[in-house]
Amino acid sequence: MDFDYDLIVIGAGSGGVRAARMAATYGAKVAIVEEFRVGGTCVIRGCVPKKLYVYAARFRDQFDIAQSFGWHVDASFDWPTLVAAKEKEITRLEHAYASNLEKPGVEIIRDRAEVTGPNGVRLVRDGRELSAKYILVATGARPFVPDIPGAELGITSNEAFDLPRLPHSILIEGGGYIAVEFATIFAGLGVNTTIIYRGDCILRGFDEDMRRGLEAGLTERGVRIIYQTTIKSLAKTGDDVTATFSDGVSAPYGVVMFATGRRPNIDGLGLESAGVKLTEHGSVAVDEYSQTSVPSIYAVGDVTGRAQLTPVAIREGWYFAETVFNDNPLKVDHSLIPTAVFAEPEIGTVGLTEAEAATHGDVDVYVSRFRPMQNTLSDRTERMIMKLITEKDEGKVLGVHLLGPGAAEMIQLVGVAVSMGATKVDLDRTIALHPSAAEELVTFKSPSYSYRDCKRV
Numbered sequence: 001m002d003f004d005y006d007l008i009v010i011g012a013g014s015g016g017v018r019a020a021r022m023a024a025t026y027g028a029k030v031a032i033v034e035e036f037r038v039g040g041t042c043v044i045r046g047c048v049p050k051k052l053y054v055y056a057a058r059f060r061d062q063f064d065i066a067q068s069f070g071w072h073v074d075a076s077f078d079w080p081t082l083v084a085a086k087e088k089e090i091t092r093l094e095h096a097y098a099s100n101l102e103k104p105g106v107e108i109i110r111d112r113a114e115v116t117g118p119n120g121v122r123l124v125r126d127g128r129e130l131s132a133k134y135i136l137v138a139t140g141a142r143p144f145v146p147d148i149p150g151a152e153l154g155i156t157s158n159e160a161f162d163l164p165r166l167p168h169s170i171l172i173e174g175g176g177y178i179a180v181e182f183a184t185i186f187a188g189l190g191v192n193t194t195i196i197y198r199g200d201c202i203l204r205g206f207d208e209d210m211r212r213g214l215e216a217g218l219t220e221r222g223v224r225i226i227y228q229t230t231i232k233s234l235a236k237t238g239d240d241v242t243a244t245f246s247d248g249v250s251a252p253y254g255v256v257m258f259a260t261g262r263r264p265n266i267d268g269l270g271l272e273s274a275g276v277k278l279t280e281h282g283s284v285a286v287d288e289y290s291q292t293s294v295p296s297i298y299a300v301g302d303v304t305g306r307a308q309l310t311p312v313a314i315r316e317g318w319y320f321a322e323t324v325f326n327d328n329p330l331k332v333d334h335s336l337i338p339t340a341v342f343a344e345p346e347i348g349t350v351g352l353t354e355a356e357a358a359t360h361g362d363v364d365v366y367v368s369r370f371r372p373m374q375n376t377l378s379d380r381t382e383r384m385i386m387k388l389i390t391e392k393d394e395g396k397v398l399g400v401h402l403l404g405p406g407a408a409e410m411i412q413l414v415g416v417a418v419s420m421g422a423t424k425v426d427l428d429r430t431i432a433l434h435p436s437a438a439e440e441l442v443t444f445k446s447p448s449y450s451y452r453d454c455k456r457v
Contacts, residue, residue: 004031005133006028008134009033015040017039037094048089052086064380138317139266157257172186173197183195184344197229210347276293289320301316304316353401363451365447365450366444373437389401397427400441428442
């Protein structure tokens with residue numbers, strides 16, 4: 001049977017772009033359909049602009065400690081300048097992504113796509129019907145907005161980067177990555193910031209010391225955190241938005257932001273009518289090779305609900321192309337993924353948390369808390385935390401958790417060692433780089449405490 005294309009990719013985000021580009025380099029005729037902007041969430045309204053805004057917010061801390069090093073700083077902040085600079089950079093990146101697609105011959109179609117069958121795609125605006133030997137769904141995820149009265153008065157991370165003006169105050173509902181990173185951004189830019197979260201501590205699923213350490217760091221920076229409470233309704237009050245909480249209390253804020261998770265972006269794609277099975281959480285169900293229940297349809301990235309991280313989507317897209325178009329079947333290992341939270345203080349983590357490791361056998365835990373050197377001339381008391389979890393008797397490294405300056409950069413390199421199966425003996429054999437925070441990881445002498453038979457001793 002003849003097809004219009006060997007591959008049609010729906011969604012030009014990180015995973016889709018990598019898959020399309022790699023497939024084209026292997027000789028496939030490829031089209032990628034995107035209804036918004038090339039680059040997806042990460043480039044346009046996620047990782048990249050977020051990190052730029054985090055950099056902007058961190059200057060406040062630097063100005064605070066600059067005086068202890070002899071500097072006298074008189075600084076002011078201009079929100080429109082930051083927004084314009086961000087837009088210039090993501091536009092540059094969007095053009096680069098498009099260029100990288102066009103070089104190997106990928107056709108970029110600016111439209112919305114709908115799957116009509118195992119090999120069929122319809123362009124919604126254009127009305128054309130296209131066919132392909134394979135279809136790859138890479139439509140990512142979208143912010144979840146609770147179904148409450150007045151929800152339309154709130155914003156999500158999509159809108160937060162382009163507010164017309166910096167608000168005097170912001171209420172952020174949620175306790176995950178997005179909530180704490182945007183709390184860092186807005187508080188650092190001088191906005192009165194509050195987090196409201198239904199749980200009893202931010203960053204559920206992370207190591208407990210990292211959670212409590214970040215909680216203390218945010219509080220020290222003036223972020224108010226309200227636990228075990230949710231927003232029940234929003235109402236307009238003059239220029240502000242009044243939030244009514246589950247405990248009956250109401251309060252006005254300049255902006256209310258929902259950071260309550262993300263959902264797979266599958267609405268209107270026609271997947272179920274095409275026979276593609278979904279998981280109980282609404283993600284596209286795939287096997288180890290990213291193949292769906294329909295053999296000719298694959299899916300990668302956030303839409304599969306496996307690990308909502310850009311590098312994971314890129315790796316899945318690459319391995320899909322290797323498997324399908326290069327006769328080189330590859331499976332992504334999702335079991336060991338270094339990750340970071342670009343809050344202030346910053347978190348970097350890889351491997352098992354202490355609670356998880358304690359259920360895996362006898363383990364030793366090494367913990368160090370100290371003031372970062374950049375703060376020692378100032379009156380800042382914030383502590384850096386470094387935690388190493390190993391099998392007993394200086395065995396295999398099971399987890400590394402870092403909180404403080406440079407945590408993300410350190411965890412990327414530590415992740416290499418952990419992925420190679422490094423042991424505590426391997427770390428001990430490494431000569432320390434002094435003075436640095438990272439040297440703590442190779443200078444631990446004895447465990448801070450241990451677990452034997454799942455009990456702390």
